[in-house]
Amino acid sequence: MSALLLTESFAERGARERARALLDPQSFRELIGPFERLASPYLAAQGVVPQSDDGTVVARGTIGGVRACVVATDGRFLGGSIGEIGGAKIAGALELARLDAQRGTPTRTVLALDTGGIRLQEANLGILAVSEICDAIVALRELMPVVAVIAGRVGVYGGLSLSTALCSEIIVSEGARVGLNGPDVVETESGIEEMDSSDRPLIWRVTGGRLRLRQGFATELVSDDVPAIRAAVERAFETPNELGALVVQAFPDPRLERDAFLRAMEIEP
Numbered sequence: 668m669s670a671l672l673l674t675e676s677f678a679e680r681g682a683r684e685r686a687r688a689l690l691d692p693q694s695f696r697e698l699i700g701p702f703e704r705l706a707s708p709y710l711a712a713q714g715v716v717p718q719s720d721d722g723t724v725v726a727r728g729t730i731g732g733v734r735a736c737v738v739a740t741d742g743r744f745l746g747g748s749i750g751e752i753g754g755a756k757i758a759g760a761l762e763l764a765r766l767d768a769q770r771g772t773p774t775r776t777v778l779a780l781d782t783g784g785i786r787l788q789e790a791n792l793g794i795l796a797v798s799e800i801c802d803a804i805v806a807l808r809e810l811m812p813v814v815a816v817i818a819g820r821v822g823v824y825g826g827l828s829l830s831t832a833l834c835s836e837i838i839v840s841e842g843a844r845v846g847l848n849g850p851d852v853v854e855t856e857s858g859i860e861e862m863d864s865s866d867r868p869l870i871w872r873v874t875g876g877r878l879r880l881r882q883g884f885a886t887e888l889v890s891d892d893v894p895a896i897r898a899a900v901e902r903a904f905e906t907p908n909e910l911g912a913l914v915v916q917a918f919p920d921p922r923l924e925r926d927a928f929l930r931a932m933e934i935e936p
C-alpha cells in the first residue's frame with residue numbers, strides 16, 4: 668500500500684503533464700500550444716466540440732541534458748484520436764527532429780502515445796496523417812532512436828499502432844494496450860462472440876503490455892511510475908547511433924523555431 672502511495676502515476680496525468688514529466692525539470696516549453704488555436708475545423712460541423720490543441724501536445728526541452736522533443740496525445744479528447752491538425756503536429760515535430768539531426772544538433776524524440784487511432788470524424792485526413800508520421804519516423808530512425816512510450820489509459824490502437832511499430836524503442840507499461848483493431852471495432856465488425864469489448868480482463872490478456880513485450884512488439888516493460896518511465900526513456904537513447912556522441916546544444920531563438928515548426932506543418936507563419 669505504501670509503495671502504491673509513493674508511485675507517481677504516468678497514466679493519471681494528462682498529455683501536457685506527461686510531456687512535462689518526461690522532460691528534465693523546468694525545461695518544458697510547448698510549441699503550437701492551445702493559445703495558437705489550431706483546432707480541428709471539421710468537428711463542430713459534426714456536433715463535436717473541438718479542443719484548441721487538437722489533443723496533441725508538442726513540447727521541447729531536454730532529456731538527460733540533451734535537446735529533446737516530446738509529443739504526447741491526449742487520450743481524454745476523442746480517445747486521443749488523430750486528425751489532420753494533431754497528425755500534422757506529430758509529423759512536423761518528427762520532420763524537424765530529422766533536420767536537426769542532419770545539421771548535427773540531435774534531438775531526442777519521444778512519442779508518448781495514448782490513442783484510439785485515426786479519428787473517425789476525420790477519416791481519410793487521419794489516414795494521410797498516419798502515413799506522413801510513418802514516413803517521418805523511418806527517416807528519423809536512420810539518424811536517431813525514436814522512442815515510443817505507451818503508458819496511458821487508452822493505449823495505442825488503429826493507425827498509430829503501425830507508426831509505433833516503426834519506432835526504434837517501444838516502452839510499454841503493464842496497463843498499456845496495443846493493437847491494430849480496437850476491441851470496439853472488433854466487436855462491431857465480427858460480433859460479441861469474437862470479442863466482448865466490455866470484457867476488460869480479456870482485452871488485456873490479448874492486447875496488454877506484458878503480452879506485447881513477450882511477443883516482441885515492445886522493447887521494455889515498465890511500471891506506471893514516472894521515474895521508472897523516465898529512466899527507461901534515458902536508457903533507450905543511450906544506444907549509440909550513427910552520429911556518435913550526442914551534441915548538447917542551447918536552444919535556438921524560440922521565435923525561429925516556432926516558424927520552422929509551422930513550415931514543417933506546411934502552414935505559412
Ligand code: COA
Nearest residue numbers: 745746748783784785786787824825826848849850851852
Ligand atoms: N476516433 C474517434 N473517437 C474515438 C476513437 C477514434 N479512433 N477511439 C476512441 N474514441 C472515443 C470513443 O468514442 C469514446 O468517446 P465517448 O467518451 O464520447 O463515448 C472515447 O474515445 C473513449 O473511448 P472508450 O471506448 O469509451 O474507452 P475504452 O477505454 O473503453 O476503449 C479503445 C478505448 C480505444 C480501446 C476503444 O475506444 C476502441 O476500441 N476504439 C477503436 C480503436 C480502433 O480500432 N481504431 C481504428 C481507427 S484507425
